[in-house]
Amino acid sequence: MKLVSVETPEKSVCKMTFSATAEELEAASNAVYERTRASYTIKGFAKGEADRAQIEADRGEHTFWYDAINDLMDRDVPALYEAAMAEHGFKAVDEPSYDLVSVKKDEGFVATATTPLQPELNLTQTTGFHVECVTPAVTDKEIDAVLERRRNAAAELVPHKGPAVKGNIVHIDYEGLLDGKPFQGGSAQNQPLQLGSGRMIPGFEDGILGHKGGEEFEINVTFPVRYHVKDLAGKPVVFKIKLIDVCVRQLPALNSDFAKKVGKVDTMEAFREQVRKQLHDGKHASALNRAKDQVLTQLASAAEGELPSVLVESTYQQEMQNIQQQLQMQRMSLDRYLSQIHQTRENFTANVHAAAEKNTRARMALLQVAQNEGLVPTDEEITKNLQERADRTKKTLEEVKANANIPAMQRSEAIRRAADWVIEHSTIEEK
Structure with a gap:
């Protein structure tokens, strides 16, 4: 492969073009064929018996082209890329x-590498920023909520002699029978179960209601049609139950005994003060982090100059990916989330893009501060x-170095150090 050209289509963006000849593509494709031929099953041939022409x-x-292209790029491009970056003094x-x-088979292939370069920003201010750190007051309601949790x-489980009702926690031995025979996964010993929780299949928990500790009885239930175990789906079964005990959750009184046991202090007044301080410390830490973010936002506003668009776009795409992952964890679609916050997709993505631009500007300003103040970590x-x-x-x-992106590590640590430096040289006023 060879380097064809090095261009700067926009300020702080480098675009390199690489090419490989038809002969290089053919040789690499044949190497991929030799490496993977045993995995191909072609009609009329035993697995791995078809030759390259038959597979193609x-x-x-194109069957082997793209793996071949990746092989050539991995082999040749890094050295060509690094040499060109050094020759042009790009960062x-x-x-x-x-x-x-x-x-194309008879021409080879052409590929490009587009890289964001460090912009030259005009930092009109790097120290002396002033922000307020406002810590919200802790309310009695918040303290009460923590104490209740x-x-x-x-709470302790206390056995009682009455019949089981919803909300009770029971301990049971059970064995499930399908057509009179035990089935896999259908039995347990001393199993705790809160009645009304819906943990078991429909009818199981209801069948325990009204029974007392020590009783043995049977429950006739039917597995749901869409049950995950196909052999049981829609099937009627019998569960033999031994109700070991029926318990109620007994909440402790909010008194000195509770304070000593849970809070390790002598009185409820001292326990409330302990909780108040914990809540205050948490709120103060959050407020302080917000204040630090505001300092860096002010630094971004003081950094004038054009950013590489590909870097802003990369940051935006990462932000959107993070948002999508967070929503997936909550089993919520983006459209549903937008309907809840009453935003259109256009407004939302525009706001995320603006935030990505601001974050990128702050990071590039911090990288420049790190270089100016000698904060970049040494080799x-x-x-x-x-x-x-x-x-x-x-x-x-050597193993760790082989898998480490050292330039990225240096940039990340330099930005972190510069953030600490800018914050240390600014004023955060406590409110």
Whole structure:
């Protein structure tokens, strides 16, 4: 492969074009074929018996191209890329993004690498920023809520002799029978169960209601039609039940005994003060973090100049991906979330993009501050960090280095140090 050209289509963006000849593509494709031929099953041939021409006739002439292109790019491009970056004095601030421009059997292929470069920002101010840290007051209602949660966590199970009702916690032995025979997963010993929780299949918990501790009885239920175990789905079964005991959750009184047991203090007044301080400390930590973010926002506003668009776009895409992942964890779609916050998709994405631009500007300003103030970690410091990582993971330093993105590590640590430096040289007024 060879480097065809190095361009700067916009300020702080480098675009390199690479090409491989038809002969290089053919040799790499044949190597991929030799490596993977045993995995192909072609009609009329035993697995791994078809030759390359037969595989390509069945799957297409491009079958081995893309793995071959990746092999050539992985082998040749890093050295060509690094040499060109050094020759032009470019400083990358993110990994290059690769695009395949064209690929033809008789011409080879052409690919590009687009890299955001460090912008030259005019930092009109780097110290002396002033923000307020406002810590909200802790209310009695918030203290009461914490105490109630801890009270519920300290509740004890107390057996009672009455019949089981919803809300009771019971302990049971049970055995399920399908057509008179036990089935896999259908039995348990001393199983705790809160009646009304819906943990068991429909009818199971209801069948325990009204029975007392020590009783043995049977429950006739039917598994749901869409039950995950196909052999049981829609089938009627019998559960033999032994009700060991019926318990109620007994909440402790909010008195000195509770304070001593849960709060490790002598009185409820002291316990309330302990909770108040914990809540205050948490609110203050959040307020302080917001204040620090405001300092960096002011730094971003004081950083004038054009940012590489590909870096802003990369940050925006990462932010959107993070939002989507958070929504997926909550089993919520983006459209449903937008309807809840009464925003259109256009307004929402515009706001996320604006935030991505601000965050990118702050990071680039901090990187420049780090360079100006001598805060960029040295090679020795990075090596020490990697050695510590190697010691933790029981690997060699060489193994860790092989999988580490050292330039990215240096940038990340430089930005972190610069953030601390800017905040230390600013004023956060407590309110």
